[in-house]
Amino acid sequence: MSFIINLVNEKLHFPCEANETVLDAALKQGVALSYGCKNGLCGSCKGQLISGQISYADGQPDGISNEEVRDGDVLFCKAIPLSDLSIRVKVVRQDQVIQVKKLPARVKQVTHLSDDVIRLILQLPAIEPFNFKAGQWINFILKDGKKRAFSIANAPNEQNELELQIRHALGGVFTDYVFNNMQVGAVLQIEGPHGTFYYQQDENAILLVAGGTGFAPIKGILEQVLENKPDYPIHLFWGLRTEKDLYLQDLIKQWTDQHGIQYTPVLSEPGENHQWDGKTGYVHEAVLQQYPKLSEFSVYMAGPPQMIESCKKAFTAAGLDDNRLYYDSFDYSTDALDAMKQKA
Numbered sequence: 001m002s003f004i005i006n007l008v009n010e011k012l013h014f015p016c017e018a019n020e021t022v023l024d025a026a027l028k029q030g031v032a033l034s035y036g037c038k039n040g041l042c043g044s045c046k047g048q049l050i051s052g053q054i055s056y057a058d059g060q061p062d063g064i065s066n067e068e069v070r071d072g073d074v075l076f077c078k079a080i081p082l083s084d085l086s087i088r089v090k091v092v093r094q095d096q097v098i099q100v101k102k103l104p105a106r107v108k109q110v111t112h113l114s115d116d117v118i119r120l121i122l123q124l125p126a127i128e129p130f131n132f133k134a135g136q137w138i139n140f141i142l143k144d145g146k147k148r149a150f151s152i153a154n155a156p157n158e159q160n161e162l163e164l165q166i167r168h169a170l171g172g173v174f175t176d177y178v179f180n181n182m183q184v185g186a187v188l189q190i191e192g193p194h195g196t197f198y199y200q201q202d203e204n205a206i207l208l209v210a211g212g213t214g215f216a217p218i219k220g221i222l223e224q225v226l227e228n229k230p231d232y233p234i235h236l237f238w239g240l241r242t243e244k245d246l247y248l249q250d251l252i253k254q255w256t257d258q259h260g261i262q263y264t265p266v267l268s269e270p271g272e273n274h275q276w277d278g279k280t281g282y283v284h285e286a287v288l289q290q291y292p293k294l295s296e297f298s299v300y301m302a303g304p305p306q307m308i309e310s311c312k313k314a315f316t317a318a319g320l321d322d323n324r325l326y327y328d329s330f331d332y333s334t335d336a337l338d339a340m341k342q343k344a
């Protein structure tokens with residue numbers, strides 16, 4: 001049995017099977033609904049149910065509050081239709097539907113960028129093209145079928161390589177393996193690309209806001225933007241705990257020297273008696289100190305969920321148009337979050 005989903009803000013409709021999520025049905029039809037984690041956590045796919053009924057197969061997702069449910073908000077990555085639906089939800093520009101593939105990837109290079117961040121260069125098979133847009137993410141498929149999401153840190157290149165920047169989540173299944181056992185030459189299974197966090201070509205002044213390894217997709221997006229020699233201002237803010245967490249500063253210096261990119265690192269825990277003479281505090285506060293009004297900007301941001309939530313609230317309150325706020329929230333895997341909930 002299938003239902004019709006009416007997307008009122010785009011004046012288009014598409015079919016959706018009774019056991020399929022609205023997001024999966026849309027993507028299958030080439031309708032690029034905005035989405036991020038696909039796990040009901042990050043809120044990128046949140047929209048409004050105007051008429052009809054939905055259910056959530058695994059119960060109400062953590063990324064939506066009771067108040068939002070009462071107001072008719074829905075997370076379409078987890079919503080399954082119980083009837084025909086009329087909905088309103090953000091759609092991103094997408095000139096082509098990108099095929100999601102499962103591929104083996106060989107670890108070509110491992111570099112320690114800081115105490116708890118490793119850069120992996122993965123070599124993809126030469127005969128199997130892997131199309132993606134800078135800023136998208138992939139899943140690593142583990143031996144037991146569990147999946148772990150990581151952002152691609154480079155723009156597409158002819159070498160068929162992917163760069164990842166991986167922070168050690170202590171006690172985490174995959175990153176423990178990466179930091180303790182993985183060798184150059186290892187073959188990992190990947191699936192992707194996923195997500196709609198990529199450059200939207202809207203040509204406003206751009207603020208790029210990264211938290212920790214949220215720098216990875218921001219780097220990919222910026223590399224792609226720079227290829228087009230942009231004539232609009234771009235300012236990168238990067239929030240980290242301490243000065244020793246900063247990495248790839250030489251690359252950023254090239255961007256500032258050669259392309260006029262503005263750069264502000266912001267430390268939240270610089271430590272007592274620190275020598276740091278740059279910005280301190282939370283990254284969203286540093287953004288608003290410099291740009292109290294955001295109505296003229298597009299903002300691209302990625303990082304831990306707490307940072308994304310603070311930025312969303314603060315930036316929209318400062319006049320940023322919600323349609324020009326693009327983000328990926330680096331939530332932990334759902335199996336780790338479920339295990340933590342059970343323990344609590």
Ligand SMILES: Cc1cc2nc3c(=O)[nH]c(=O)nc-3n(C[C@H](O)[C@H](O)[C@H](O)COP(=O)(O)OP(=O)(O)OC[C@H]3O[C@@H](n4cnc5c(N)ncnc54)[C@H](O)[C@@H]3O)c2cc1C
Binds near residue numbers: 037149337
């Ligand atoms: C779209 C997206 C893109 C991402 N991109 C990146 C990226 O580019 N770089 C990056 O570094 N991260 C990124 N992440 C975050 C990354 O996917 C998570 O940190 C992931 O969970 C790490 O996998 P893991 O197997 O090492 O840890 P997991 O096994 O998922 O564990 C995560 C944490 O939970 C704890 N935990 C697990 N089980 C329990 C339990 N039973 N009780 C208590 N604690 C427990 C672990 O100790 C660990 O600290 C991204 C996330 C998303 C959603």
